[in-house]
Amino acid sequence: MASDNALSQILTTQQMRDAEQRIFDAGMPEFDLMQLASGRAAEWVRRIAAGRSVTVLCGPGNNGGDGYVIAHCLQKAGLEVTIVAPEAPKTPSAKQALALWGDDVLTSGGSVQGEVFVDCLFGSGLTRKLSGEHSLLLRDLAERHQMAIALDVPSGIASDSGAVLNERLPRFDVTLALGAWKFAHCLLPARDKMGTQRLVPIGVSALEEAAVRVTKPKLAPPAFADHKYSRGLAAIVGGDMPGASVLAAQAAMRAGAGYVKLAVHEAPNAGPELVVDTSHVRVALDDKRINAVLIGPGLARHEGSIKALETALKCKGALVLDADALHLVEPHMLDPQMSVLATPHDGELDALCRKFAIVADGRMARAKALAAMSGMVICAKGPDTIIASPQGEVAIAPPAPSWLSIAGTGDVLAGIAVSRMANGSDPFTAACEAVWLHGEAARICGPAFTSLELAQSVGRALARCL
Ligand SMILES: NC(=O)C1=CN([C@@H]2O[C@H](COP(=O)(O)OP(=O)(O)OC[C@H]3O[C@@H](n4cnc5c(N)ncnc54)[C@H](O)[C@@H]3O)[C@@H](O)[C@H]2O)[C@@H](O)CC1
Ligand SMILES: Nc1ncnc2c1ncn2[C@@H]1O[C@H](COP(=O)(O)OP(=O)(O)O)[C@@H](O)[C@H]1O
Ligand SMILES: [K+]
Structure with missing residues (x-):
């Protein structure tokens, strides 16, 4: 066999x-x-x-x-x-x-x-x-x-x-x-x-x-004695467009972490189930219990976003960089000791490759070279998502429904990933788990869903991995 x-x-x-x-x-x-x-x-x-x-x-x-x-x-x-x-x-x-x-x-x-x-x-x-x-x-x-x-x-x-x-x-x-x-x-x-x-x-x-x-992950239900902090605290840093970080948080709440905190100055569309911390990002992230941070969705790109990114990079746990954070991050900002997962789509992959002076042909070679050079796990998103680690591991996602090609689905993926990392998965494993759950959530939604519906289906996708 x-x-x-x-x-x-x-x-x-x-x-x-x-x-x-x-x-x-x-x-x-x-x-x-x-x-x-x-x-x-x-x-x-x-x-x-x-x-x-x-x-x-x-x-x-x-x-x-x-x-x-x-x-x-x-x-x-x-x-x-x-x-x-x-x-x-x-x-x-x-x-x-x-x-x-x-x-x-x-x-x-x-x-x-x-x-x-x-x-x-x-x-x-x-x-x-x-x-x-x-x-x-x-x-x-x-x-x-x-x-x-x-x-x-x-x-x-x-x-x-x-x-x-x-x-x-x-x-x-x-x-x-x-x-x-x-x-x-x-x-x-x-x-x-x-x-x-x-x-x-x-x-x-x-x-x-x-x-x-990437195959269906085998996930475990919470242990008998688990509580919200032992299952992992994921902090999601929002920005000028709070909708994106709310989408990420909605997905994160359904992907394994026990506690999801959204650090954003205002989130009028956040539901009562979401813990919103409107204090300054420095204060919101000054919490030793945080296991993983996501920054990027809806962050915008200005002086204030750079400061927020620098604060997130000072947290010693695990970090997911997505969207605007991928345009703002510079090679000198990355601490080699940190576990970082970057989730670029093709445009963001181009921007990162320019910053890290990567010259390679094709998405696979670029993702591998970028991972090796930057020390980040790279989840190069698209219809054929490629995940590459600095140590040379490579995983390719199975085909996912093309209905995912709508705005906001990347925010959902980043939210799942930070939740898995807060729950204890290393960045490469978290990326594999996230792309599988994301694709499965899309299959559960069927055709023509919204990104909020996708986030809301993540729990049912996770249930299939128990
Ligand atoms: N060794 C074995 O017993 C096994 C072989 N397998 C089969 O073997 C295949 C690979 O066999 P080969 O390595 O012989 O490769 P192919 O059967 O793909 O053909 C290669 C031959 O064609 C020539 N060639 C390549 N591109 C050409 C082109 N555009 N126009 C004209 N000629 C061209 C090459 O110079 C070479 O002589 C696998 O795809 C699989 O089907 C599998 O059955 C597994 C077991
Ligand atoms: N045609 C497609 N087939 C399968 N998955 C897709 C397709 N197009 C996009 N996706 C997935 O949808 C997500 C889109 O992410 P992204 O472009 O960052 O969107 P946004 O920034 O609007 O949230 C990625 O996870 C990507 O892999
Ligand atoms: K053939």
Whole structure:
């Protein structure tokens, strides 16, 4: 039985090759592993095809090899199967797989019209964009079938970055990831091409240094003897636009902390359940019981906000920086001893990267470099949220409802995160817990919710983690 970590890890092409090599070194011949992987993938295809005819497009590498084995398994199961292979197999395992098939192979797809199409042209070994001929063949076959399944990763997609290398690549209904998730399964734009994703386990063990997919956290209810302070006091510093900090506080009250205090000069829209401290922020934060502080939502950007930020940075506990605080913070202000979580969206990530002189390509590389340089955990928000720690850990959030693309949902995320940190989670864990609870709260809300409704659903999302 594979461990949870092995099923949630995300591997680079090199890590995947090394993992396969370890399986070979343990005594399994290469072709046996191909047969195991392809046999399990074929079982998915058989169930999805449900008696319909299948066309398999096979390339020259091991992805193509998998295709021949899948075709063989489906034919044995009684399905009508056609193989299109524009090139002969080149790897030893792919050659053995063709021999196993032993039937006709079409070299062009001109006359093929079928029901289910399986793309085994290229997988994780793709090194450059598809030739015009390959790209046209892939698109044509996908268009001429009722449904399309990609094996491992759709052809034309860079496995390690999630870049789509060719224009007009087809959109797949199902993608069967072999052995482990790859970055392309988690990141845009590639993820958008893949439809429903399924992982086909092949016995790859968990790698300590691998990135992971954020999975549902396991949270505990308050202990029998807990009281509000033992569960954690989260302080949220408001500013000129108190609505944003109220949203964060509404979420924080439902995410685990025992006490949420909103430090803001006025909060006319705060409910009676919220503790509002209208004294000066210096006074409000001068409380040794505070475990974590959030500053940024609705803070504004002026002299007074900088002073408030400096005060928050003097609190010795944990800190969440969001929104305006990410524009105001300077590298020299960060105490290396503090546990800081920053939650930038793309614009804020740009601003932080400029400040910390980060030059790297892509959100993943930028988030990792920024975390390493700044000492902060970076939760780079978006449809494919990436969490990176200064120690090099990386987690990628599962897809969340796109209904989250409204104003105020980031405030809710920051509120959940500070609550988790007040409750005792380290910043990386808190960020993972927060993005999961945030996505789940959105699923609970259904379409077209307000950010207050999202905050109000956080408790029900948390209930699913107990
Ligand atoms: N070793 C094994 O037995 C296993 C292999 N697996 C399969 O193996 C795949 C990876 O196999 P490979 O490393 O052979 O890679 P691919 O099958 O993706 O193809 C790589 C080959 O195509 C060439 N190539 C790359 N991009 C090209 C392009 N745009 N146009 C033309 N040629 C191009 C490469 O030079 C190389 O010869 C995985 O995606 C997976 O399907 C899995 O079944 C797990 C087990
Ligand atoms: N298309 C989308 N799909 C999934 N999540 C999204 C999408 N767009 C935005 N989000 C999420 O919504 C939140 C928006 O945050 P942010 O831009 O800071 O909003 P605000 O500052 O208005 O509160 C983030 O958590 C982000 O990950
Ligand atoms: K493929």
